Amino acid sequence: MASSPEALVEARSLTKRFGRHVAVDGVDFRIERGEAFGFLGPNGAGKSSTMRMIGCVSPVTSGELRVLGMDPAGDGPRIRARLGVVPQEDTLDTELTVSDNLTIYGRYFGLSRTVIRERADELLEFAKLTERRHDRVDPLSGGMKRRLTIARALINRPEALLLDEPTTGLDPQARHLLWERLYRLKQEGVTLVLTTHYMEEAEQLCDRLVIMDRGRIAGEGTPRDLVARHATREVVELRFRSASDLRAALPRLAGVAERVEPLADRVLAYTGDGDATAAAIADNGVHPAAILVRRGTLEDVFLVLTGRTLED
Amino acid sequence: MSGLTPTETPTRPEGAVATAIAGWRPLRLVERNVLVYRRTWYVLAAGLFEPILYLLSIGLGVGALVGPVAVGGGREVPYEVFVAPGMLAVSAMNGVVFDTTFNFFVKYKYSKTFDAVLATPLEVADVAVGESAWALVRSGAYATAFLLTMVALGLVQSWWAVLAVPAAVLIGFAFAGTGIAATTWMRSFVDFDYVMLVVVPLFLFSATFFPLGRYPQALGWAVRVTPLYQGVALERALVLGDVGWGLLLHAGYLAAMGTAGVWVATRRLAILLRR
Ligand SMILES: Nc1ncnc2c1ncn2[C@@H]1O[C@H](COP(=O)(O)OP(=O)(O)OP(=O)(O)O)[C@@H](O)[C@H]1O
Ligand SMILES: [Mg+2]
Numbered sequence: 001m002a003s004s005p006e007a008l009v010e011a012r013s014l015t016k017r018f019g020r021h022v023a024v025d026g027v028d029f030r031i032e033r034g035e036a037f038g039f040l041g042p043n044g045a046g047k048s049s050t051m052r053m054i055g056c057v058s059p060v061t062s063g064e065l066r067v068l069g070m071d072p073a074g075d076g077p078r079i080r081a082r083l084g085v086v087p088q089e090d091t092l093d094t095e096l097t098v099s100d101n102l103t104i105y106g107r108y109f110g111l112s113r114t115v116i117r118e119r120a121d122e123l124l125e126f127a128k129l130t131e132r133r134h135d136r137v138d139p140l141s142g143g144m145k146r147r148l149t150i151a152r153a154l155i156n157r158p159e160a161l162l163l164d165e166p167t168t169g170l171d172p173q174a175r176h177l178l179w180e181r182l183y184r185l186k187q188e189g190v191t192l193v194l195t196t197h198y199m200e201e202a203e204q205l206c207d208r209l210v211i212m213d214r215g216r217i218a219g220e221g222t223p224r225d226l227v228a229r230h231a232t233r234e235v236v237e238l239r240f241r242s243a244s245d246l247r248a249a250l251p252r253l254a255g256v257a258e259r260v261e262p263l264a265d266r267v268l269a270y271t272g273d274g275d276a277t278a279a280a281i282a283d284n285g286v287h288p289a290a291i292l293v294r295r296g297t298l299e300d301v302f303l304v305l306t307g308r309t310l311e312d
Numbered sequence: 313m314s315g316l317t318p319t320e321t322p323t324r325p326e327g328a329v330a331t332a333i334a335g336w337r338p339l340r341l342v343e344r345n346v347l348v349y350r351r352t353w354y355v356l357a358a359g360l361f362e363p364i365l366y367l368l369s370i371g372l373g374v375g376a377l378v379g380p381v382a383v384g385g386g387r388e389v390p391y392e393v394f395v396a397p398g399m400l401a402v403s404a405m406n407g408v409v410f411d412t413t414f415n416f417f418v419k420y421k422y423s424k425t426f427d428a429v430l431a432t433p434l435e436v437a438d439v440a441v442g443e444s445a446w447a448l449v450r451s452g453a454y455a456t457a458f459l460l461t462m463v464a465l466g467l468v469q470s471w472w473a474v475l476a477v478p479a480a481v482l483i484g485f486a487f488a489g490t491g492i493a494a495t496t497w498m499r500s501f502v503d504f505d506y507v508m509l510v511v512v513p514l515f516l517f518s519a520t521f522f523p524l525g526r527y528p529q530a531l532g533w534a535v536r537v538t539p540l541y542q543g544v545a546l547e548r549a550l551v552l553g554d555v556g557w558g559l560l561l562h563a564g565y566l567a568a569m570g571t572a573g574v575w576v577a578t579r580r581l582a583i584l585l586r587r
Contacts, residue, residue, distance in 0.1 A: 018587070055431060057427075057430055057431055057586065058586065058587055059586060076435070077433040077434070077435060078433070080431060080432055080433050081432075081433045085431040087427065087428075087431070089424065091424040091425070091427045091428035091431075092428070093344070093423070093425055093428065094423055095348045095423070095425075096344075096347055096348060097351075100347050103347070104340075104343065104344050104347055105428070105432065107340045107343055107344075108340050108429060108432035108433070108434050109432055109433060110337075110340075110433065156432075
């Protein structure tokens with residue numbers, strides 16, 4: 001297969017091992033310029049390990065990786081000069097103030113103080129931190145720290161921004177504010193590469209994503225494609241009073257939908273027409289504690305592809 | 313055909329230190345420290361007072377009780393003149409030990425300061441060299457202030473003493489490089505007791521407070537090969553104007569120790585931080 005030159009990241013059989021443990025197990029993917037690309041997967045799937053290899057902070061164990069057309073093994077500094085990195089754990093400099101964090105980060109990239117000063121003003125505005133510029137980093141809220149980390153990652157005007165779980169641990173309001181900022185960056189043409197275990201985040205932000213589980217890629221496509229291919233348009237969720245009620249109902253659920261998936265606390269019935277399926281379930285004499293008809297989501301795709309839920 | 317080539321795990325610290333220095337990139341770590349201490353300058357100032365207090369109490373206080381000290385060539389000097397250059401060497405060591413062990417440990421293990429640095433174009437060697445370079449700035453500043461205090465107290469007897477400041481920087485370099493290297497093996501704060509276990513005997517037994525001739529012979533030879541002794545001998549010779557080619561040996565020892573430290577630190581940090 002020929003690789004066209006415009007891919008921002010290209011990986012083939014990319015593998016990361018820590019001792020005997022295989023964190024990333026031979027994955028292939030390709031990230032184009034200008035798109036928002038996501039890695040969706042549960043804890044331990046290998047998302048951060050993959051991101052750290054793309055960001056040239058962690059060496060590749062085996063396989064092939066090209067970032068911005070270069071090889072991370074030999075061109076790490078040149079690649080990193082053109083990337084912005086938001087790591088999973090904040091690495092803000094707690095000995096410095098908000099604005100000094102931007103200043104010194106710009107200096108690490110070799111930018112002049114004049115350039116940094118101009119950009120820092122803009123970025124503080126972007127991160128809604130102008131009023132806090134002279135404060136220390138420690139007392140900032142989680143959302144503020146995250147926004148500052150993103151602002152810091154933009155000081156070198158990167159061609160791509162790598163975001164490792166940008167909103168994990170934030171309350172919904174802080175999360176929505178961040179999504180809005182990231183959406184703005186995307187409009188400005190910055191390539192976004194992000195990991196998440198929130199399917200809502202993946203649906204909101206990603207043009208294309210891969211589903212990762214235990215170091216492997218289980219599926220790939222646009223959110224809409226993935227749902228169309230692996231889930232159904234609608235899903236009927238049945239909740240039962242107890243696990244024994246759930247087990248007792250299962251034989252009578254056979255054939256009511258395209259696919260019936262029992263979980264620990266509920267049963268999912270995949271179907272094109274939720275209301276019809278709900279009616280069929282009632283006709284079969286099954287009366288769960290609660291019944292809900294909803295659209296198929298990436299969560300369902302994940303379950304179908306891996307046999308597990310994202311929270312596992 | 314694809315343009316892809318297989319990649320391998322890079323660990324190549326040898327050339328890395330030279331490249332780092334050539335690009336002046338470690339200076340950016342020095343800048344970071346300047347930004348930090350711009351707000352906490354009093355911490356730096358406090359580090360200066362300690363040796364000066366020692367000089368006043370031991371030099372002038374004890375000096376009033378004991379007689380002059382023979383320094384070779386049939387020459388005798390007052391005790392405070394003898395002990396002051398030793399204190400200068402000690403302050404150069406102490407000025408960097410805390411920074412390159414305890415402070416470095418916090419930055420590398422808990423604050424994740426270097427994880428942020430290494431996501432930028434900077435490399436592991438820039439961190440090792442940059443953090444040592446900052447220690448040099450610090451020991452140079454301390455030594456200057458200490459030397460001026462000595463001049464004010466009339467404890468300096470030769471113009472060679474202007475070289476006492478570069479000599480102090482060399483002492484700082486030797487201990488900074490080794491300090492960072494040693495810290496890469498530390499697992500928790502408990503391990504810092506070992507630092508004290510090394511520093512305190514060096515402080516007491518490097519011909520700092522009494523001449524080498526007063527030690528039992530075997531101990532005297534042991535002292536001759538310890539690092540702080542090189543610094544004490546160097547500083548004392550310069551301040552007393554007792555200069556000879558032999559001093560280059562002391563200087564060479566310290567330079568080699570610092571270089572080896574930075575080299576080992578770079579190797580170790582590459583393993584620990586580029587996982
Ligand atoms: N430095 C390391 N040393 C040893 N094992 C590691 C290291 N980093 C990650 N791992 C292991 O590799 C696997 C993948 O971890 P990784 O952090 O890439 O997953 P993740 O998808 O980012 O998970 P999370 O959602 O929890 O952040 C895990 O089993 C983890 O324990
Ligand atoms: Mg992770």
